[in-house]
Amino acid sequence: MTVIRPAEVAEDLGDKLLRWLVGQRFFRTKGRVPTSVHTVRSSVLIDGDPALVHAMVSVDGGDPYQLLFGIRDHVPDHVAHAVIGSLAGRTVYDAAADPDLMTALLDHLLAGDSPSGLRFEADQPIERGVRPRQMGVEQSNTSLVYGLGVLKLYRQPEQGRSRDVDLHRALAGNPHIATPLGVLTDERVDTPVVLGFMQRFLPDAVEGWAMATASVRDLLAEGDLHADEVGGDFAGEAGRLGAAVAEVHTALAAATGHRMIGTEELGSEVDAMHARLDVVLGEVPALVPEETMLRAAFDAVRGITGAVPIHQIHGDLHLGQVLRTTAGWILIDFEGEPGATPEQRSVPRSPLRDVAAMLRSFDYAAFHLLPGDDDRQRAARATEWSDRNRAAFCAGYAEVGQDPGEQAVLLRALELDKAVYEVRYEHHNRPDWAAIPLAAIQRRA
Ligand SMILES: Nc1ncnc2c1ncn2[C@@H]1O[C@H](COP(=O)(O)OP(=O)(O)O)[C@@H](O)[C@H]1O
Numbered sequence: 001m002t003v004i005r006p007a008e009v010a011e012d013l014g015d016k017l018l019r020w021l022v023g024q025r026f027f028r029t030k031g032r033v034p035t036s037v038h039t040v041r042s043s044v045l046i047d048g049d050p051a052l053v054h055a056m057v058s059v060d061g062g063d064p065y066q067l068l069f070g071i072r073d074h075v076p077d078h079v080a081h082a083v084i085g086s087l088a089g090r091t092v093y094d095a096a097a098d099p100d101l102m103t104a105l106l107d108h109l110l111a112g113d114s115p116s117g118l119r120f121e122a123d124q125p126i127e128r129g130v131r132p133r134q135m136g137v138e139q140s141n142t143s144l145v146y147g148l149g150v151l152k153l154y155r156q157p158e159q160g161r162s163r164d165v166d167l168h169r170a171l172a173g174n175p176h177i178a179t180p181l182g183v184l185t186d187e188r189v190d191t192p193v194v195l196g197f198m199q200r201f202l203p204d205a206v207e208g209w210a211m212a213t214a215s216v217r218d219l220l221a222e223g224d225l226h227a228d229e230v231g232g233d234f235a236g237e238a239g240r241l242g243a244a245v246a247e248v249h250t251a252l253a254a255a256t257g258h259r260m261i262g263t264e265e266l267g268s269e270v271d272a273m274h275a276r277l278d279v280v281l282g283e284v285p286a287l288v289p290e291e292t293m294l295r296a297a298f299d300a301v302r303g304i305t306g307a308v309p310i311h312q313i314h315g316d317l318h319l320g321q322v323l324r325t326t327a328g329w330i331l332i333d334f335e336g337e338p339g340a341t342p343e344q345r346s347v348p349r350s351p352l353r354d355v356a357a358m359l360r361s362f363d364y365a366a367f368h369l370l371p372g373d374d375d376r377q378r379a380a381r382a383t384e385w386s387d388r389n390r391a392a393f394c395a396g397y398a399e400v401g402q403d404p405g406e407q408a409v410l411l412r413a414l415e416l417d418k419a420v421y422e423v424r425y426e427h428h429n430r431p432d433w434a435a436i437p438l439a440a441i442q443r444r445a
Pocket residue numbers: 135137138139140141142143150152178199200201202203205207320321323332333
């Protein structure tokens with residue numbers, strides 16, 4: 001009789017696994033057809049029917065993905081959508097979709113001393129036997145809600161330390177983060193890899209992006225009223241968000257250290273902005289007419305005479321990374337700058353970089369309904385919304401931290417640098433939206 005070889009489930013599934021992976025949001029090797037899978041390491045966490053296999057699987061030799069294979073003789077209806085293929089008459093599927101196996105997974109981890117080489121270090125007591133549900137949001141990882149906690153499994157975990165975990169732990173007790181509850185580590189390798197992070201689940205959380213865009217929609221639906229007159233005005237929230245971001249910055253500076261930089265280091269920042277622009281100009285011809293203006297805005301930073309503070313910041317702040325709860329604004333996902341190496345992400349930065357990123361996000365929220373729309377009145381309303389909320393955010397920030405308006409030259413350069421990044425991001429990922437950052441750059445000419 002043919003048997004399943006747990007250590008080679010990925011190889012034995014072969015093309016079926018590749019086809020499944022290509023359809024997953026977390027699969028990053030888009031644009032070319034993958035051809036091979038290789039199990040870097042694996043452990044059988046549960047043997048029998050069902051079985052659970054944890055595997056780190058490399059595709060075409062790239063950084064491994066974290067996969068959880070469920071294996072059953074007969075799959076119940078509720079996991080039918082997660083089937084990857086069959087082997088030796090048994091069905092193999094994505095176990096993250098199976099609450100029974102995910103209940104068993106957490107219990108296995110909490111039991112400790114696991115021969116599987118997976119270790120869960122709890123920051124707070126965690127209840128056992130809780131049946132989870134998958135978060136079910138658009139996300140690049142996989143999150144499971146276990147009662148009061150949400151466990152995020154990193155689908156393509158980074159080697160070495162996790163910035164997300166380290167900064168959350170450094171901020172433990174801060175009211176503007178989701179409390180860290182525990183960390184899942186892979187100890188089958190010499191340098192442990194963080195595979196998962198559990199944090200307090202916030203059942204009443206609403207994403208800032210959802211709130212902001214609902215407010216914009218309310219304004220655009222009104223012919224006669226202004227931003228401060230419509231029901232869904234967001235400026236109060238924008239101000240509170242600014243204060244929350246400033247509080248987190250102050251706490252990060254206190255917990256992880258801060259220092260001042262002068263002309264020389266600012267000059268290196270400017271060089272980096274030019275280098276990023278060089279890349280995007282080569283890829284997106286529509287940006288070429290803005291080159292002179294952009295370079296002048298970057299070079300203006302060389303003229304800043306006073307010292308500028310730097311410390312650890314969020315690094316990827318936008319309205320999709322902030323949640324409004326009944327207790328206030330929460331910042332999530334401190335993984336840092338997307339696309340950057342772990343070393344680049346851990347470099348201390350000006351907190352204005354986060355401010356600039358959030359200001360860009362207000363512009364996105366304002367204009368996301370308008371690409372391809374040349375109705376001047378709607379564009380004027382969107383501009384009104386953006387200006388009002390950007391100003392409110394900065395005013396809220398200034399109540400707690402340094403007034404961003406006092407560093408207008410640096411803020412402008414950072415905002416344009418972010419918009420250049422966005423032009424490239426949209427060009428590759430959401431071409432319909434490329435007009436949003438491009439128009440913002442053109443407006444600031
Ligand atoms: N602690 C939490 N409580 C409630 N919802 C959360 C929590 N953390 C994240 N979320 C929700 O899950 C989404 C994805 O989370 P995120 O950490 O950004 O995952 P990813 O890195 O996979 O994109 C968030 O946008 C938010 O809607």
